[in-house]
Every structure is written in C-alpha cells, then in structure tokens.
Amino acid sequence: xxxxxxxxxxxxxGSFVGVDNFNLDIADEEFLVLLGPSxxxxxxxxxxxxxxxxxxxxxxxxxDRVVNDLEPKDRDISMVxxxxxLYPNLTxxxxxxxxxxxxxxxKEKHDEMVMKAIHMTELxxxxxxxxxxxxxxxxxxxxxxxxxxxxxxxxxxxxxLSNLDAKLRVSTRAQIKxxxxxxxxxxxxxxxxxxxxxxxxxxxVVMNAGKIQQVGTPTDIYDMxxxxxxxSFIGSPAMxxxxxxxxxxxxxGEGIRVEGLPTGPSGNITLGFRAEDAEIVDTGGxxxxxMYSIELLGEASMITWRLGGALVSIxxxxxxxxxxxxxxxxxxxxxxxxxxxxxxxxRIAL
Amino acid sequence: MSSxxxxxxxxxxxxxxxxxxxxxxxxxxxxxxxxWGSFKVEGDFFSKANWANAxxxxxxxxxxxxxxxxxxxxxxxxxxxxWRAALNTTIVCVFVVTVSLTCGTLGxxxxxxxxxxxxxxxxxxxxxxxxxxxxxxxxxxxxxxxxWNLWGHLYTTVIVLVAINQPFTLWMLHxxxxxxxxxxxxxxxxxxxxxxxxxxxxxxxxxxxxVITTGLFxxxxxxxxxxxxxxxxxxxxxxMIPKIAxxxxxxQTKGNVMFAVSAVVSATAPLFVMVMFFQRxxxxxxxxxxxxx
Amino acid sequence: MKxxxxxxxxxxxxxxxxxxxxFPIVSVVSQxxxxxxxxxxxQVKNCGPFGCSMETSVDQEATAALREAEPLGKFAGLDIxxxxxxxxxxxxxxxWVNSDGLPDxxxxxxxxxxxxxxxxxxxxxxxxxxxxxxxxxxxxxxxxSVAKALKGPTIFxxxxxxxxxxxxxxxxxxxxxxARGILGTGLQWxxxxxxxxxxxxxxxxxxxxxxxxxxxxxxxxxxxxxxxLQTxxxxxxxxxxxxxxxxxxxIRFVVxxxxxxxxxxxxxxxxxxxxxxxxxxxxxxxxxxxxxxxxAIYNDLGGETRLLSSAAATSVLTxxxxxxxxxxxxxxxxxxxxxx
Numbered sequence: 001x002x003x004x005x006x007x008x009x010x011x012x013x014g015s016f017v018g019v020d021n022f023n024l025d026i027a028d029e030e031f032l033v034l035l036g037p038s039x040x041x042x043x044x045x046x047x048x049x050x051x052x053x054x055x056x057x058x059x060x061x062x063x064d065r066v067v068n069d070l071e072p073k074d075r076d077i078s079m080v081x082x083x084x085x086l087y088p089n090l091t092x093x094x095x096x097x098x099x100x101x102x103x104x105x106x107k108e109k110h111d112e113m114v115m116k117a118i119h120m121t122e123l124x125x126x127x128x129x130x131x132x133x134x135x136x137x138x139x140x141x142x143x144x145x146x147x148x149x150x151x152x153x154x155x156x157x158x159x160x161l162s163n164l165d166a167k168l169r170v171s172t173r174a175q176i177k178x179x180x181x182x183x184x185x186x187x188x189x190x191x192x193x194x195x196x197x198x199x200x201x202x203x204x205v206v207m208n209a210g211k212i213q214q215v216g217t218p219t220d221i222y223d224m225x226x227x228x229x230x231x232s233f234i235g236s237p238a239m240x241x242x243x244x245x246x247x248x249x250x251x252x253g254e255g256i257r258v259e260g261l262p263t264g265p266s267g268n269i270t271l272g273f274r275a276e277d278a279e280i281v282d283t284g285g286x287x288x289x290x291m292y293s294i295e296l297l298g299e300a301s302m303i304t305w306r307l308g309g310a311l312v313s314i315x316x317x318x319x320x321x322x323x324x325x326x327x328x329x330x331x332x333x334x335x336x337x338x339x340x341x342x343x344x345x346x347r348i349a350l
Numbered sequence: 351m352s353s354x355x356x357x358x359x360x361x362x363x364x365x366x367x368x369x370x371x372x373x374x375x376x377x378x379x380x381x382x383x384x385x386w387g388s389f390k391v392e393g394d395f396f397s398k399a400n401w402a403n404a405x406x407x408x409x410x411x412x413x414x415x416x417x418x419x420x421x422x423x424x425x426x427x428x429x430x431x432x433w434r435a436a437l438n439t440t441i442v443c444v445f446v447v448t449v450s451l452t453c454g455t456l457g458x459x460x461x462x463x464x465x466x467x468x469x470x471x472x473x474x475x476x477x478x479x480x481x482x483x484x485x486x487x488x489x490x491x492x493x494x495x496x497x498w499n500l501w502g503h504l505y506t507t508v509i510v511l512v513a514i515n516q517p518f519t520l521w522m523l524h525x526x527x528x529x530x531x532x533x534x535x536x537x538x539x540x541x542x543x544x545x546x547x548x549x550x551x552x553x554x555x556x557x558x559x560x561v562i563t564t565g566l567f568x569x570x571x572x573x574x575x576x577x578x579x580x581x582x583x584x585x586x587x588x589x590m591i592p593k594i595a596x597x598x599x600x601x602q603t604k605g606n607v608m609f610a611v612s613a614v615v616s617a618t619a620p621l622f623v624m625v626m627f628f629q630r631x632x633x634x635x636x637x638x639x640x641x642x643x
Numbered sequence: 644m645k646x647x648x649x650x651x652x653x654x655x656x657x658x659x660x661x662x663x664x665x666f667p668i669v670s671v672v673s674q675x676x677x678x679x680x681x682x683x684x685x686q687v688k689n690c691g692p693f694g695c696s697m698e699t700s701v702d703q704e705a706t707a708a709l710r711e712a713e714p715l716g717k718f719a720g721l722d723i724x725x726x727x728x729x730x731x732x733x734x735x736x737x738x739w740v741n742s743d744g745l746p747d748x749x750x751x752x753x754x755x756x757x758x759x760x761x762x763x764x765x766x767x768x769x770x771x772x773x774x775x776x777x778x779x780x781x782x783x784x785x786x787x788s789v790a791k792a793l794k795g796p797t798i799f800x801x802x803x804x805x806x807x808x809x810x811x812x813x814x815x816x817x818x819x820x821x822a823r824g825i826l827g828t829g830l831q832w833x834x835x836x837x838x839x840x841x842x843x844x845x846x847x848x849x850x851x852x853x854x855x856x857x858x859x860x861x862x863x864x865x866x867x868x869x870x871x872l873q874t875x876x877x878x879x880x881x882x883x884x885x886x887x888x889x890x891x892x893x894i895r896f897v898v899x900x901x902x903x904x905x906x907x908x909x910x911x912x913x914x915x916x917x918x919x920x921x922x923x924x925x926x927x928x929x930x931x932x933x934x935x936x937x938x939a940i941y942n943d944l945g946g947e948t949r950l951l952s953s954a955a956a957t958s959v960l961t962x963x964x965x966x967x968x969x970x971x972x973x974x975x976x977x978x979x980x981x982x983x
Contacts, residue, residue: 633866
C-alpha cells in the first residue's frame, strides 16, 4: 500500500547540484536508511520526499500518485526532525495531539489515539509537561509519539538520534527498531552514523556528493563495498586502503606485498582489507614495516603502520606489546583482500 | 569574572570607574537639570545673575511664594492644549505599532524562511529604503496629498510612518525569525498545516520576544518622528514633537519658554519609563537585530 | 518556501513600501524637473473719466485653472538644479574666476545655500561618526572592566541620550548652553568673556551640533560593542596571556579584531543617520550658521510658499549623495552573497 519510488530525482540550486539523478524503489514496510557524510544530499532527498523542498527534475511516487506538487500536509507522511521541532507552548499531550487537530480527525477519537502513542513511547509520566521541562531523550520520544499518533503511509526520520548522548542512542535505536516492526510502516531514515545504519536498516543507501554510491543490505555493503568511498565509510575502524601496483597476481606497495591475487587486472590498484581479518605474525607476513603506533582498546590492541600516504591498522590480542619504531609483520592472505581501481575508485570483481 | 585574563589591576579599575562616572554625568545630568528646572520660573531656569538660582529657585520663591511651581506645566497642558498633542501622539503610536508589526511579522517571516534569491534582493532594497532621509520622501508626498485631500489627517501620518518604518521592521523581524528553528514550522506542515496555519498555530505563540522588541523600536520611531509629523499634520492634529517645535516659534516671544521646558519634560517622561521597564529588550534589539531605527 | 506563499506574506509590506517610498522617490525626481507656474498676467484697458490707460493685473481664475490642469507646474528641465539655490553652476564659475586662492573660493562657496548645507552635512558626518565609535568603544571597555554593580545603572543612563527624541534631546542641551544657561555661563566664566554666546558664533555652533551628535549616538555604539565584548573568546584571551601578551597587546590583537565587524556595522548605521542630520539644527535655531541637506528641504517645504520643486531637487541630490555613500557597502554585501 505504500511503496515509495524516486525516479531520476534531481535537486539543483543555481549551478550547485544537491542531488544528482537519484533512482530508488522502496518497498512497502521496508526500513530504508540513507547514509552518508554531511552535505551529501541525504537530508535534501528526504526533504524532497516530505515536500519541504521542491524537486528540480524527476518524479516522486507515493503509493500510486505522483506527489511532486503536493503540499507536505497532503502527502500523508509524518516526520521526526533532528532537533525534534516540538511546539514549546504545548504540553506533551497536546504536542502529540496536534496532527489530529489540524487534520480534523473527529474529536472523540483523539484521546484514545494520543494515549496509545503515549503508551508506545512510554511517556505516561510526562504527558502534562512542556518540552522545556523534558530531557533530551524524552523530547525525542515526544517527537516519535507525534509521528506515530496517526497511521501515515511513510515515516521520515532525519538524524533523530544525533542530539542524544551515546548511551541513550543505543536504547532509543532499539526502541525505534521495535516500533517500526510493530507498526509495519514504510520508513526512510537519514543518518551519518554507519552503526545506526547497519543495525536498523533492511536496506542501506550510501550517498556521497549528491550521488548514490551503493544500495544493498547491511551485509552486502559491509562485505562487498562497491567503491573506495563506501569501503572507507563503513566499518569501525574503516577498511584499510593501500595504493600500489598489481602485476601478474602480485600486489606491491610501500612496505606491503601480497601474492596469489587474480591475474586478470593489472596496473594502479588500491588494495583494501579489514582490520579484524588480518593478524600479526612473527615471520613471513605480507606487511613488514616499522610500527607507527599501538593503541590499547580494552578487548584488543590496534597496531598501525604508515604505508605510503595511508595509515593501516589491524587488530591483535590485548596482550601484544611492541615499541614504536620496531619492525612488525602482519599476514594479509589474498582471500581477505578487496581490489579497487585507483583512478575510478570502483571495485574490481574477483 | 573569575578568570585571571579578565581581572584588572587597581589603577586601571580606578581610571575606568572615573571615566564612567564622567560619562554618566554627561549622559544623565542634562535630563536631571531640565527636570529640576522645569519646576522653576523662567528667571531661574535662565539665570543671568547667578546659575545657582536654578538650584534654589530664588526668583521662583519671590514670584510664587514656593520653591517649586507647576506654572509651566499648567500653561503647556491647559493653556496651550498640550493634552491634545499627547492624545494625538498616543493614537499615532498605537496604530503605527499595530500595523507595522502586523505587516512586518508576515513579511519578516517569509523573508527568513525563503531560500530564493529574490528574498535577498528584497532585503537589499529595504536596506536602501532604510537609508532614505524621511524628509526627502516628504517632499514627494505633499503634492499628491494636497491633490487627493489626504493632507493633515492622523491616518495619513500613521500609514506614512508605518511605510517608512517598514524596511527597519522587516530587517529586525527577519533576523528574529531566523533564530526560531525552522524545524518547528516544517514539522507543523508535515503534521497537516498549510504555510499560513503553521505560522498561526506554531510561530505566533513563540515569536513574542522578538515582536515586543521590534514593537518598542517601532514605537520609538513613531514617537520621535519630527520630519513627517511636522509636515503632514494640520495644526489641530499635531503630535507632541511638532507641537514642542511650534512652542519655540510662538511662546518664546511671549516669554513663556517654560511651557516648552515642561512640554519637553512631559514628552521625555514616557521614554524614561520605557527604558526602565524594557532596558533588556532595547539592548537585545540594538545588538541582535543588527539594525537601528 | 513556495513562490506563491512568499508573495502573499510579503504583499502588505511591499505595497506599503512601493506606495510610500518607491513612488514618492519617482514623484520627487519628476517634480524636480518642473517649476511652479507664473501667474497669468492680463493687460486690461482701463477707461475712466480721464482717458484710457493700460493696466496689468493678475488673472486669478486663469492662474488657478492652469495650476489645476498641470499640478506639477511648468517643465523646466535641469534649470532648478542649476539655479543659485542648488548646484549654482554660474555662481561657482564666477567665484572660481574672481577668487584669489582656494580658501577664498571656499568662502564664496559657503555663501551658496546648497554648498553651505553640503559642507556642514559632510563635516558633521565625517567628524561625528569616528568620535561616536571611539567614545562608544571606550565606554564599553570601561564598563566591561568595572564591578558588576555599576553595569546596570550605566546601561540605563547611557540609553537615555539615544532613546530621547532628537528634537527634545537637542533642545535640552540648547537651553543649557544658552548664554543664561548653566553651561553657557560656565563657558563665559572659563573664557572670561561675558559676551560669549554660542548662538552668535558659527564655529561654536558647529562644535555644539557635533557634540550633540556624539552625545546622542555614542550609546548605540557602546551597547553594540559591549555586547560584542561579552562574546570575546576567553580561551583566546587566556592563551594570549600565556603567550606573554601585555594588557594592551591583548586588546590590540584579540579584542579589537573581534569587534571589527561590529565597527563596520556601527559605522554604516552612523553614516546613514548622520548624513540626514536635521532635528538639532531646528532645535538650536542654527540655520544662520549651519544648515544640512535635510534642513534645506524642510526649509523649502515649510515656508509660506511651499517650494516643492526646489525641495525636490535638493531631495534628489541628497539621494544621490546617500547612494554614493552606501555604494561600497552595497557592493560588498552583494559580493558576499554572490560567493555563497
């Protein structure tokens, strides 16, 4: 009932391109996350869906109607804003009731609907307070409650967790996931935090500079990044990327030499691998270089080298000790390596 | 002020304090002096013999029997009908403030929220209009106003003052609205409001601090105006400021300069009270609005 | 925001500004090219018992009809701009030829009404603006360095000269410097000249007007700078202190650069306001010694015969003056915006 399609959507301000030829088909009941660094066009895309920005080119189709020229109020959506947009002069109860009031929902239904939303967001104790008397987490829940009080076809959430502290973010994240699976409403969620994206999404859209970089499930994106941008954006720490040359299945860069790679491609190649896949060895490692730093993370230690221009890190057990400047070796088997074309940044299929 | 970087050695403190005391004397003394003097007779207020007469009211005592006299006030308010001017000023100020703010909040809100280029041009034109001395515009009003019989009425003056103040009001309210997060009206629009409903239900309840500050400045502009009111109002519709100016022409010859002095004190008193109650808003308007009337 | 909603929201303001600011400017410009109709004169043959004589008389009816038909008056082109009361090309040329040396030329120029007004307006603007900024800055620094207790009253009393109606504020000062007022008597005592009168001396009158200007405007500069001082970055101040900067160097390298944008802002506002100086000249009854462009317009409009065209021409010249004064600021604003 609420499939959301974006066809060749563009947003330009004068000569500046905000969103470039965006195509996406969001299924009913899907939880879709738009992920990217700030200024990549993800918020603009969401605001175009909401009707808060005009679409320069292309079509946005909600259900079976083109909504390009509809006012936000006529699109049957609800939205949670980054700074929540709570009405400071209204109580929690009245804030949540506001959409019902302005949409002329029959008065006798209000109380039941508002109370249901208040229960779902666990705001019973605060319902007669004003936003100024609430903590950040409570305000965030009021914004959520206001979004779910009626049954919209699409939920839009614009970085709803970015104003919360780290601990609260984890619990609210779980609450959002739980609410969405209960309500089964199509959801578009914007964030710059890749952990939020990985934990919440059915599908993730990674964006950069107004363009879609990759669309896929969290696992796809983690395991098979489509280009160096996605590789360096997803994962904590992000994927190590070393520039070098590939010749006859052997990759050579400063302080690193990996053999047994496919013989097909050659030339300037960027080699990528994840810190947790590699390990420190005493001899015969593919990396052999002076150590740049060692950091104790608690559950593990992080060893870093400086290879060419790039910092390369791998995780090892927490008991490992070495001095800065000592030559340390690490094994990088061909099986954990990803290859990217250095010039274009695109992934080379193995 | 606990930081060491902002603490001052005693010599500097003494210098700063004495400089301030001098400035305060310069700023406040003329008002206190005139207030005191307005209760004397002219011979004391302008004393050729001894300046201290103004303090002790030697001649006032000789002429009226007391150290203080309200003769100036009586002359101005009753004899010269200054109350009529005060009434006109009240009418003009009330209407100018109401109309200015009504038009200004609508326009200022739109200018703060529009991201289009023409909003910038609109503000730039308003800034240029703001720079026009009112008197140059007045010379453009007179002929059409005579032709269409609009000259002399209070309502013409109200509309003219509103229009002249509009660029300033727009700038100030525009910067106040910029400080109201746009998430607020956008969430109202997503919740089911039109742009105007969002303005009415969500923005109006939270805009009062900015509107009150802007209203104070609109009031000041209307209250203090001389160029427009003196040129566009007929004698019976005069407001306080042109009335005071006309005292200078007529009463001085009659030796009733004290009428003017007490009228001046009467016109200053409301402003004094205003500064007392709205000091914070005036300061915030001067700084936050980044514009001055 | 949608174009249509923007349009409806700004409509009332736009109409007001078009009708009462933009249209009057147009009307002033066109008025300045016309001059009042001369009276229609008719020759009447007057025959009496002692024979006939020709008499001239004013045909009131025809004059009124003509004025009714063309309220703007007779087209005069640039004549009004060129006459003695405005740019006075003829008189300036004559003065240039007849004068011996620049100072003498300047003196004859100051006898022409427009140049006299222009001279005072520019001097006033050039003197009052920087003095206002300096005084405001020092008061702000001083308030910032004294105990909190003095701050409230200082701000309260400092606001008064600015808030009070310019006409009223200047009257108050004028009465005090009157030869019989406290400051006037004080000046006489100081100079030991019992006949000293501010009203009678051009130089003293100019000084008094400018003193009033600074007195009136300094509080504005003070408030803006004081607010600016509250936002000086304490970390930067402290690091300057750790780096070994003296008190003066801290002001010079941290505080002043921080306030510089505000100085530009205050200067812009002050230029606009000082250029239109007007009310104090009315209050001080100073027109014999000092007039300004605004006062010249007021004078033309206020007389028995309202000299609309003359006022219009002065207005146009004033507007041109303001445009020149503001052009650097406007160009900069436009460039800043364009870069965004």
